[in-house]
Amino acid sequence: MLKEIRWHGRGGQGSFTGAKLLGTAASLHDGRFAQAFPSFGPERRGAPVLGFNRISDNPITDRSEISLCDFIIFLDDTLWNERYYDDLKKEALILINTADSSLANERIRTIDATGLALDVLGLPIANTAMLGALAALSGETVTREALVEALKSSLKPSVLEKNLILLEKAYERF
Amino acid sequence: MLKEIRWHGRGGQGSFTGAKLLGTAASLHDGRFAQAFPSFGPERRGAPVLGFNRISDNPITDRSEISLCDFIIFLDDTLWNERYYDDLKKEALILINTADSSLANERIRTIDATGLALDVLGLPIANTAMLGALAALSGETVTREALVEALKSSLKPSVLEKNLILLEKAYERF
Amino acid sequence: MKDFKMSPRPLWKSLSDVPMGSSCSSFHICDTNAAWRVFRPVMDYSLCIGCHQCYLLCPDGAIHKEDAKVFRIDYDFCKGCGICANQCKPGAISMVKEDQV
Amino acid sequence: MKDFKMSPRPLWKSLSDVPMGSSCSSFHICDTNAAWRVFRPVMDYSLCIGCHQCYLLCPDGAIHKEDAKVFRIDYDFCKGCGICANQCKPGAISMVKEDQV
Amino acid sequence: MSEFAFLNGNEAVAWGVRLSRPHVIAAYPITPQTKAVEKLSSFVQNGEMDCKYLHVESEHSAMACSIGSSSVGARTFTATSSQGLLYMSEGLPYASGARLPIVMMNANRSIATPWNIYGDQMDAMHVLNSGWVQLFVEDAQEALDMVIQSFKLAENHDILTPVMINVDGFVLTHTYEKVEIPGQELVDSFLPAIEKAPHLMNDQDPMSLCISAGNQHYMEFKIKQHRDMFKVFEQLESIDRDFEKSFGRSHGGAAAGYRNEDADVILVTTGSVTGTARVVVDSLREQGIKAGLVKLRLLRPFPSDDLFELIGKAGAVGILDKNISFGFEGTVYTNVNSSLLQKGYRGRTFNFIAGLGGRDITKENIEEMFSALLEQKGETVQYFNMGCAL
Amino acid sequence: MSEFAFLNGNEAVAWGVRLSRPHVIAAYPITPQTKAVEKLSSFVQNGEMDCKYLHVESEHSAMACSIGSSSVGARTFTATSSQGLLYMSEGLPYASGARLPIVMMNANRSIATPWNIYGDQMDAMHVLNSGWVQLFVEDAQEALDMVIQSFKLAENHDILTPVMINVDGFVLTHTYEKVEIPGQELVDSFLPAIEKAPHLMNDQDPMSLCISAGNQHYMEFKIKQHRDMFKVFEQLESIDRDFEKSFGRSHGGAAAGYRNEDADVILVTTGSVTGTARVVVDSLREQGIKAGLVKLRLLRPFPSDDLFELIGKAGAVGILDKNISFGFEGTVYTNVNSSLLQKGYRGRTFNFIAGLGGRDITKENIEEMFSALLEQKGETVQYFNMGCAL
Amino acid sequence: MIKKLNARNIDAKECFYGHKACGGCGESLALRLALKVLGEEAYLSLPAGCMAAVSFIYPNMAFKNNAVITPFASTAAVATGIAAGLEALGKEAPLSVGFAGDGGTADIGIQSLSGAIDRGEKFIYICTDNEAYMNTGIQKSGLTPFGAATTTTPAGKAIHGCVTEKKNMFEIAAAHGISYAATASIGYPEDFLNKVQKAKECDGPAYIHIYTPCPTGWGHGSEITVDLAKEVVDTGLWFLAEYENGEFRLNKKPENFKPVADHLKRQARFRHLSEIEITQIEEMRDRKWEKMLKNWG
Amino acid sequence: MIKKLNARNIDAKECFYGHKACGGCGESLALRLALKVLGEEAYLSLPAGCMAAVSFIYPNMAFKNNAVITPFASTAAVATGIAAGLEALGKEAPLSVGFAGDGGTADIGIQSLSGAIDRGEKFIYICTDNEAYMNTGIQKSGLTPFGAATTTTPAGKAIHGCVTEKKNMFEIAAAHGISYAATASIGYPEDFLNKVQKAKECDGPAYIHIYTPCPTGWGHGSEITVDLAKEVVDTGLWFLAEYENGEFRLNKKPENFKPVADHLKRQARFRHLSEIEITQIEEMRDRKWEKMLKNWG
């Protein structure tokens, strides 16, 4: 069962790190298959950028771009736009990092990931929290346990502990 | 009627200038068709080199190397070697610049072109004399008149007069 | 002094609409950079002494000199780098988080 | 001091005889340069003072130092440039037309 | 001990290189190859690789340094892409003529102008005549493995030919997937230290290299090189068999089929797009359509025999080209056609130009290609996913 | 006033350039192109040409300077060969993508290593994908005339594509023959001053050139360029017709036949070897053998239609390649085969590799080629005038 | 005499606008300032590099001028080709200007630059030095300073950043006997403006080497780009000088230098440096100044 | 201290023999002499140029050493690649030497040379300067002197030979902060031998620029090649100098110069020069010396 995910962030914000962690978790720790790939343009730090994931139980050979998604994740609410509804598969969800929970609706879940991150890490780095939220929304896409392993294998010890807490907190929001 | 000619000289000796003059004479002043082309190697000034001519009443499109010749011209007797007999067509001739007239035989004509040139030009430049000899041996290949025109159009005025005399003298040797 | 027209993004119906070569008119600008900004420089004109430094040093040229005294920020193209604020000695420019303006 | 062997010109029967790559043994010398010469340097040993200049300055290295006093010209490789004769202060080397030796 | 990691194609290549223990790396950065050389630099700066890393000032010098180090028998790696490949292109036939077993990654990217950093295969096609083995890989694992295999291939004394590993820019170089990193001991026993070829420089019997050969000799040098290149087919297969024995994975020879045996129509692909095409073939098969694939892993030497065998009796063959030779057609198409004509193939062939400058090649595009083949309809050369009419 | 002179191919090119009144020449010397640039320098130093001559420090810069000067609308000429062509090869697709009407002479020469200064056509084949019009000439007169025609072709606002005139090294560049040098007035009226194309730099409406185009735009730029290139066929013919009107000489279009109409067997040639082949065809015809020739004057754009028409019903076609793509076959052969397969040609084709590194191509060699065709015997790819067995 | 330029009297018009450089990019500031002096009539050549990458993204063209991206190795060749073309077409006093990064200048572009200077024709070359290949992701160039971490010279366990020193591009340009050469920094913008003016006025080729911090590549806050560019001069790690009529001149001879360590520590690329390494850097600086003061003093 | 080399104590063995250079070729003498010092263990890299062309003509190989022809632009890159390869293979103190002509050095090869010096690894680069592209038939290079007629700068009616001056390769190499650089002439052979020795001993990259007349290209008798190479130093048109530990040194400061006109007139390439032009050449020389004496004195 194939899940396709798109991340929206700004250059330098770490959206692709999120996609990499997700892929690592799914493929190395959930025993599944995953791709993670960035979009990449000549625009610089600060410009809007995209990241992508495919996660599946079977080997993934498809190399085309992802157009319709199971999840679209926004690391920043200013990036969200109504036209992105068109890019959703049936039953797909949008996950937005925002303090403004009024954005939430049938297709949209919100979480104040930056707020959480500031609380826990003291830094406005939202991606770990977004991963926790994703795991909560769809264990089929990635399990919390795999994300924990992925964080352990990818992060520097100095920041690991707090990120694990952050992951947990975000996970519990849903 | 196609004539194929090969010149043997040493790099810097002017053998290819001879071939060019011959081609100029035949094509521009005898109303015929001619090619002149050098052999060209990485060896330097002083090393033995070759020059070639094709002369014909018809346009020449053949671009292959010349192997069998109607004339082989040696600007220097040290370059002459018996094995060159093999490169002659039937009825073809060899023309050698040498003071040693004992080299002459059925297939070989000799002329002391350097001696003549020293007399007339005061310089050991043999090619004009060789052209004169060639015209004498085969007006069919090139006419004396055409050579005179070629010299006129190719040489600096300062050396022209003497070269015309040299051409004449060599022509008269045969 | 703003010196270009915002051009509409070109639409190609067929290859004949595609530019010849790999050329494009200079100063053909279709997209703003506003979305890049997290912080926004806000000028307090009452503090400005007209020293020209913000105008001189903005890498995006987004501070336009209207006359020798009045400098205006083009928020379509300011990226919020903070150089102007940092260089402004009298502190006439402050950087404000975008969602707090 | 002559330091190479004259090698025979290689003969290729098939592609397997053709060298691998574009390589050849170094100092593989098949052809002499004697035919290039018009003048030949001739040494008068009685005039030689052993100054080493001819040996030092021959671009072809064709003057071999047999010992500190005896210099020998390798006529297989001398091109007759005349530098040795020109540089020999005591005039121990003279250039002679090839067909006059 | 092997281990698994989530790597992109560039990193996978860097790991393949690290495990191959080269003596010298000389490279110049260019998108999308950079992450490979960055990873290698970090291995070196961290003391994890014992290797001379030359920070050269250009690609022309990257290749020239590689020529130098390979000339003395050092195992040598370099990597480039696009403009860099063209800028070093004088060095390519230079190295292959000298029979230097250099291995290079080329991160396939489009060619300027217009400038564009995305992946197509125009760069590789520009240097198809350069005497290098040209290999195309499909995923990150294959990229890693083929670096190791390529050193073995290039250094084989019957081959002694440089190898270019083409890795699709972004689509492979920047996509992360699970990759098995083989243990160093395993690699060491599969790929022993380089055995210096006798035609290279050495202290015992000094050699002159990259000599000149006049019109009496040059042609034989070149025909020898040409004929030796065909030995790659057999060696590659045998290396891959050995590889399978050591590592439990294999990647095949010069060309590989996918559901091709009974196929009515076949699409010929190179590189990563093959994976997308597999998905489409599977879904067409589910619809009962006999579609198949042939993937060319080598473009030089060109595997005419394998290709013809794999295509078999398919009624139409489409060649997907991520490149175009202006004023003609896609270059893989030209090559395949020539080969098929010689084999007496009588079906129709189509050329599908797609993916230039990183234009997405969708599954729908590939379905369209198959339907063009099935219905034998449309122009011989067709363009896909264009944003406007022709 | 026209006049006759005894010139070699290089000098003929130089005269063609002089008469075309370029604004800028940027070139770097390399055998066998040198005499052309020397002649041009001497025209300039003697005040016989009014033109900026840039003594650049390399071929890469020769092309880059040409790109610069052509970008502002100056008529621009350059010349190179072999290693120089490869060294500038990054600039070639650069210039063609920018649609700059540069004209270049390439004195065809072999490629190192081994080093070899003699003529074959390996250099031109290396850059066949570069988006340049690739023209091959047969003699010095054609070389001169085609320089003039090429400027007209390149600068045509429907074409705007650089042109490479291939002149066989030594065999043409160094062979003297009688050449008619047209009068300047005649040339001036045939080839008026360059009309600046609107996409180039200008003071009225400043332009940005050689821009970048992302994956949303790049492909359309390139397909446009590709499709425009096919307009060369028609333009070349029309220019040649006009040329004939002005100068009383014509050279034909993209391909030309010789005694091909009723030929049983046909040899396909490029460049100067065509002349030698004519002699052989004539003598075979005298023996009653129906041999014919097709000369390809253009390799890019590739004249598929003309070729097929000229080959007609010949039972076997041989392609003479003065180049080889290592690990495959001669490149003209590959191109011709692809084209013939698409046209449904059903005869057999042979590839005759000859003349590499200046190896002589004798009349006997060409006779052997024809007898291979007549008897349809031997390998598909054959090598000629080899000094040893395979 | 030529009028001295300053923030108040420069042209208010912008010729470089809407580009996609990172916020706080030093290079883009250098270009913008230079164009204030060069004007919209100048023909611009930029090789691959950040500035080309962010200014010609179809359909967004950031230059008002005629401008072209050149092959990476070819800034000076294209620029002189343009100059030659314009001249041959009869344009009076054409102004052709190349802008290239440190990599495009000191590494892959040095041959083309050397050749162009040697030909002696008028053109201006401005090297915007951010001490690494930024466009491709912060790799070491020939102008990366000793100690700096880049993606190809990371602060590793065995090797601790970049081991080579900056190539002396200014001196190399001067050694060509160029008509005018200068160093500058965006931390001293008015000095730079006036050097561009001199380059514009001078007869033959001119070379200006300007120091342009890069927040993304150096790891500093985008707001301190200009600060750092001033500080680097004040610490003596960079210098302001000119070469004119065959003579060198130092424009600024500091009495004493600001502390190096503080300056370095504001940049992530130097944060790994040990005290010993910082001392090494100071020693290199002192040797350089000793030489400069002796020879150009 | 290192033993001073002279004609008597150099190695009697020849490592360069049977080459096909013109009789009296200055470059070949420079190579032969250098190899007397470098020895047969040195690995040689030569780009396209006369020396490569006359020494590797299959089947005649003129070097005793391991040797390779490099792409024309790549002498230094190949040489440093060789050095790196040998070092990585564990060879102790490998000696890698590049020999390139003036064109191969100052024009097409300058980038590769600059990069190699910048990398700082040990190798020796010897530029044999015959002031034109000889191998291809005497075209102008960046080191062709003012006034010289070449086939691309003939003495024409409008332009009278070469209009540019020689590029200062020695100063350019020095500006790189190279470990050792020197100028030499085959007219002062023992000076050259000892400079090669110094280059061999030094730790980092070394550059030697040697003046090597070419009878074919300059149009002089083959017997006076060495004479001219001495005379050019004595007229002050060439100079003997070194750059070591960051300092320049003139090895020979002439009291007064031999007359330039006589020297020039012995070479066909200068025979067209007017008196005014010869005076111009003298003035250039004097300016150069003034600068050298002032700065390196």
Ligand SMILES: Cc1ncc(C[n+]2csc(CCOP(=O)(O)OP(=O)(O)O)c2C)c(N)n1
């Ligand atoms: C021949 C070639 N090689 C490599 C590249 C890749 N490339 C493009 S820009 C760049 C780095 C530019 O660095 P620099 O000149 O310092 O400019 P910056 O980006 O720092 O402004 C590189 C390596 C290229 N475009 N062309």
Ligand SMILES: Cc1ncc(C[n+]2csc(CCOP(=O)(O)OP(=O)(O)O)c2C)c(N)n1
């Ligand atoms: C890329 C490239 N361009 C041009 C050439 C042609 N070429 C070979 S040698 C040479 C001139 C060499 O001149 P120089 O370096 O001064 O050496 P010299 O022959 O004078 O010894 C030229 C132009 C080449 N081989 N490669």
Ligand code: SF4
């Ligand atoms: S820097 Fe501050 S004081 Fe100066 S002009 Fe700008 S806003 Fe005014």
Ligand code: SF4
């Ligand atoms: S914040 Fe930066 S971009 Fe915005 S106006 Fe200030 S200096 Fe300019």
Ligand code: SF4
């Ligand atoms: S004549 Fe010339 S080549 Fe012969 S020995 Fe004397 S110096 Fe050497």
Ligand code: SF4
């Ligand atoms: S130069 Fe003359 S004196 Fe000196 S060693 Fe030679 S022959 Fe003897």
Ligand code: SF4
């Ligand atoms: S990476 Fe650096 S140089 Fe490039 S645009 Fe960003 S700040 Fe400017």
Ligand code: SF4
């Ligand atoms: S042309 Fe000059 S440099 Fe070349 S081999 Fe002859 S003398 Fe020597």
Ligand SMILES: [Mg+2]
């Ligand atoms: Mg930079």
Ligand SMILES: [Mg+2]
């Ligand atoms: Mg030279």
